[in-house]
Amino acid sequence: MTRDVIALTPRMPDLRTLLAGLYAGGPDLGVSTLADGAVIQLRAPDGRPLVSVEAPVLVQVPGETTRLLGAAPGLPDSPVWWTEARAATAVAEGGLLAGSFAGRLATVLDGSVWPPEAASTGVVPLTTDISAVPVPATSAPAVDVLTDKAAVVIQDRPLVTMTSWLSDALRGAAADGRALQIVTPRATRLTRPALTALHGHPNRWVVQEADHGFYDGLSGAVLHWKGGVFTPVLDENGAASVADAFATTADSGERQLVLSLRTRHPADEDLVLGRAPEAAWRILTGAPPAGWSTAEPVNLPWSTRQLTDLARDRAPRPTLLIAVGHPDRPAIATVRVTRTPDGVEEDVVLALGYGRDETPPLDRVASLAETLCAEHSLTSMLTSLRAARRDLTVPPRFEAPPVPHTFTLGPGEVRAVGLTHALSPPLGPTPVRLGPPAGPALHYPIGDGTDPRGWHTFRGLTRHLERGTPA
Structure with missing residues (x-):
């Protein structure tokens, strides 16, 4: 049985309900808090932690419970309150205590438990010899x-x-x-x-x-x-x-389109972050991201203003964000926001999943590159294709690395390298100019995203561009 148990409820568990759930171990166990009250712990009489419960999170993003927990019968979609309990692995009763806690919450609040077989509502007596369990x-x-x-x-x-x-x-x-x-x-x-x-x-x-x-x-x-x-x-x-x-296993025909892009913006009070990944989502999927958060589950509806406020509050420390798409098109991105001497940089890695009978929208990549350069201060973007799962999860087996499809160099970087130098890689590829003639970006076609020799072409291109960049 898993040691992580989740209660999914239509109503927020209040403190009284949480404490009632924590009495799953009977009156002899104690309760304490960590992280300024964000974590409640059920503890053995000698103080050893048995179950830790995180503060409930309201998940408002459609499809997020299915993405993370699977399509189990009875699991609700958003909006739903997600209360996660993690049991101490050193105590045999830990998993049962977590299951009883979650089961009690679900019973009181008309919710569900994941995994379903973990749910119970009975008292779990502590029979383990706690004195024999190492202190964490x-x-x-x-x-x-x-x-x-x-x-x-x-x-x-x-x-x-x-x-x-x-x-x-x-x-x-x-x-x-x-x-x-x-x-x-x-x-x-x-x-x-x-x-x-x-x-x-x-x-x-x-x-x-x-x-x-x-x-x-x-x-x-x-x-x-x-x-x-x-x-x-x-x-x-x-x-x-x-x-x-x-x-490795046989090719299932599933594919992932992966974009690694960087933008750089002046650090002024009018800056709004997140617009570059939103533009990528709209052009490649026809819709904006569904939600964002700093952790999974992704719980907040998409809002560039809110994520900008968070990054500004954390500056000059970097901020790592997660964005997800709508359930009909698997898509997920990590966005790292960093304050640098040159401004504010966004490093985005966006992956989109496609089944055997679906065609990745490679024909829209050039249009996306032009939009990002013209409107979102793109410095560079590498687009690649890989044979991997449509659901974007990673199994513990060999998966072939992504194969380069295109590379885009933003107008500022073209100026730094020198337009004449950037236009003439000795072994190709021949770039396409994007934007105004006086200050273009360059879009390099590398290959079709299936031939591994594309890496040789890409490495030759990057070495050539580096030689033109001032030290």
């Missing part, structure tokens, strides 16, 4: 094991998402110089925001195979626990082996 080395609810080198999070759920729990664990690990390592079963997948969190070394997705040890879900390297951290098993030549379970 951290108060972070998401972290199950903490060593000098790693913060380990154990997730037994079909889809690992970039929850606020996980975001807090990532920030804490980075601040302390530790690796964040997420341990899951082989059947688990990641959302793209969760994948983004694990990209930085030495963070790692650790996949546990029944009776076959561990491997890295992104590289396939066979792993073992050594010195307080999961690390690759090396042979006598210092090379890592790849797990058999990581082998």
